[in-house]
Amino acid sequence: xxxxxxxxxxxxxxxxxxxxxxxxxxxxxxxxxxxxxxxxxxxxxxxxxxxxxxxxxxxxxxxxxxxxxxxxxxxxxxxxxxxxxxxxxxxxxxxxxxxxxxxxxxxxxxxxxxxx
Amino acid sequence: xxxxxxxxxxxxxxxxxxxxxxxxxxxxxxxxxxxxxxxxxxxxxxxxxxxxxxxxxxxxxxxxxxxxxxxxxxxxxxxxxxxxxxxxxxxxxxxxxxxxxxxxxxxxxx
Numbered sequence: 001x002x003x004x005x006x007x008x009x010x011x012x013x014x015x016x017x018x019x020x021x022x023x024x025x026x027x028x029x030x031x032x033x034x035x036x037x038x039x040x041x042x043x044x045x046x047x048x049x050x051x052x053x054x055x056x057x058x059x060x061x062x063x064x065x066x067x068x069x070x071x072x073x074x075x076x077x078x079x080x081x082x083x084x085x086x087x088x089x090x091x092x093x094x095x096x097x098x099x100x101x102x103x104x105x106x107x108x109x110x111x112x113x114x115x116x
Numbered sequence: 117x118x119x120x121x122x123x124x125x126x127x128x129x130x131x132x133x134x135x136x137x138x139x140x141x142x143x144x145x146x147x148x149x150x151x152x153x154x155x156x157x158x159x160x161x162x163x164x165x166x167x168x169x170x171x172x173x174x175x176x177x178x179x180x181x182x183x184x185x186x187x188x189x190x191x192x193x194x195x196x197x198x199x200x201x202x203x204x205x206x207x208x209x210x211x212x213x214x215x216x217x218x219x220x221x222x223x224x225x226x
Contacts, residue, residue, distance in 0.1 A: 035215075037217075044119070044203075044205060044217060044218070044219045044220035045154070045156070045162065045217045045220065046119075046217055047207070050213060050214075052213070056213065058212065058213040058214050061117050062117075094161065094162070096162075099167070100150075100167050100168055100171075101148075101150040101152070101168070101215075102150075102152035102164055102167035102168070102207070103152070103154075103162075103164060104164045104167070104173060105161075105164075106162050106163075107161060108160070109161070
C-alpha cells in the first residue's frame with residue numbers, strides 16, 4: 001500500500017526556518033502531483049502548497065514568498081522549506097498524493113510549533 | 117482563497133441519514149466538477165471519501181454519497197454508524213492549480 005511518512009517538524013522560534021520532508025514509497029512518486037496540507041490546533045485543514053509531476057509549484061497566499069515546495073524524484077521525497085515562520089504557522093503538516101484533483105493518500109503528519 | 121462554508125456540527129442517531137453542506141462560490145465549487153470530501157479522525161491521516169463531486173474511491177462504503185447544485189456541494193451519510201463519528205471536510209479546486217478546504221464539520225453519532 002502507498003506510504004507517506006513526514007518528518008522534520010519541531011519547535012522553532014518566530015522568524016526561524018524549518019524543512020519538512022515526506023518520504024514516499026510503494027508508488028511511482030515521479031508521476032504524481034503532491035501536496036502539503038496543514039491543520040492548526042483546533043482548526044480545520046488548509047491547503048498549503050502543491051507541486052506537479054513536471055515540477056510546477058503553487059502556494060496558498062498565506063505562505064507565498066515564505067515557503068518553498070520541492071521534490072527529489074530520485075529519492076522519492078517531497079520537501080517543504082519554511083522560512084520567516086510565524087506563530088500562526090503552528091500546525092500539523094500533512095503530505096498528500098494528488099489524484100483527480102483530490103488527495104487519495106495522506107501521511108500521519110508532523111507537528112511544527114512556532115514559539116519563543 | 118476564502119474557506120468553503122460548512123456547518124460546524126451535524127448529529128444523528130445510528131441508522132439515520134445526515135447531510136453535510138459545503139458552500140463556495142462560482143470561482144471554485146460552482147466552476148469545476150472537482151469537489152472532494154475527507155473523513156478525519158483526530159490523530160489519524162485524513163481519508164478520501166469522495167472525489168470529482170460524487171465519485172467514491174474503491175473501498176469506501178456506499179453509505180457515503182455526494183452531490184452538487186450550483187455553488188453548494190453535499191455529502192450524505194446513510195445508515196449512520198458509530199464509526200462514522202469524525203470530522204468531515206470538503207475541498208474544491210479553485211483554479212490555477214490551487215485548492216480550498218471547508219472549515220470542517222464534526223459529525224456526532226448520538
